[in-house]
Amino acid sequence: xxxxxxxxxxxxxxxxxxxxxxxxxAFKNNLRKALGYDENFSGKELLALIKNIKKEDENYKIxxxxxxxxxxxxxxxxANLINIFEPEVIGIGGSFVYFEDVLLDDLKKExxxxxxxxxxxxxxxxxxxxxxxxxxxxxxxx
Ligand SMILES: [Zn+2]
Numbered sequence: 001x002x003x004x005x006x007x008x009x010x011x012x013x014x015x016x017x018x019x020x021x022x023x024x025x026a027f028k029n030n031l032r033k034a035l036g037y038d039e040n041f042s043g044k045e046l047l048a049l050i051k052n053i054k055k056e057d058e059n060y061k062i063x064x065x066x067x068x069x070x071x072x073x074x075x076x077x078x079a080n081l082i083n084i085f086e087p088e089v090i091g092i093g094g095s096f097v098y099f100e101d102v103l104l105d106d107l108k109k110e111x112x113x114x115x116x117x118x119x120x121x122x123x124x125x126x127x128x129x130x131x132x133x134x135x136x137x138x139x140x141x142x
Contacts, residue, residue, distance in 0.1 A: 003076050021073035024095045030066050035059055043095055050102050071106050078107075078126070079116035086119060093129035100128045 007016025020026055024043075031046050032039065050067070053060050078090060096103065108124055111117065117124065129135050 001077060001080060003073055003080075018073070018077040022070065022077050024099070027066070027070040027099075028095075030070070031063065034062050034066055043098065047099055047102070050099075067102070067106070071103065071110050074107055075110040075114070075116060079111050082111075082124075083116075083118045089125040089127060091127055091129055093131075093133070093135050095133050097128045097132040104128065 001018040002014060002016045003018050003021055004016035008020040009015055010017035010020050028043050028046055029039075031037075031050075032041055035041075035049075049059070050063055053063055081087075082090065104126065108126060111124060131138055
């Protein structure tokens with residue numbers, strides 16, 4: 001699903017794909033790049049940084065800008081899907097689950113405040129996967 005016309009090149013051969021902007025991989029890589037860290041700076045470390053950042057810290061604005069961009073793209077993509085399929089609930093898995101505290105409320109606010117949903121009567125129900133990032137592994141074992 002394209003969310004950005006003439007956007008970043010994707011492995012699928014198209015440009016501006018949802019995945020290039022709204023995946024956790026993209027979010028974490030954008031944070032690392034903007035903050036000057038390499039790929040050895042883990043997702044866990046990034047999460048700790050986001051949770052502990054204070055308004056007066058020099059990286060506060062950078063982190064919030066990257067976070068806001070990520071939220072905007074994720075909101076656009078999810079709103080597209082919600083408007084087409086009208087699901088009762090959206091379940092987000094993967095490493096987003098670990099970042100739920102710093103992302104989920106902002107994501108819901110973005111979709112609601114920007115009036116992205118066609119059907120205004122529907123409640124917006126977005127939840128994170130209870131098995132977290134291990135769902136695929138657990139499913140494979142079962
Ligand atoms: Zn693609």
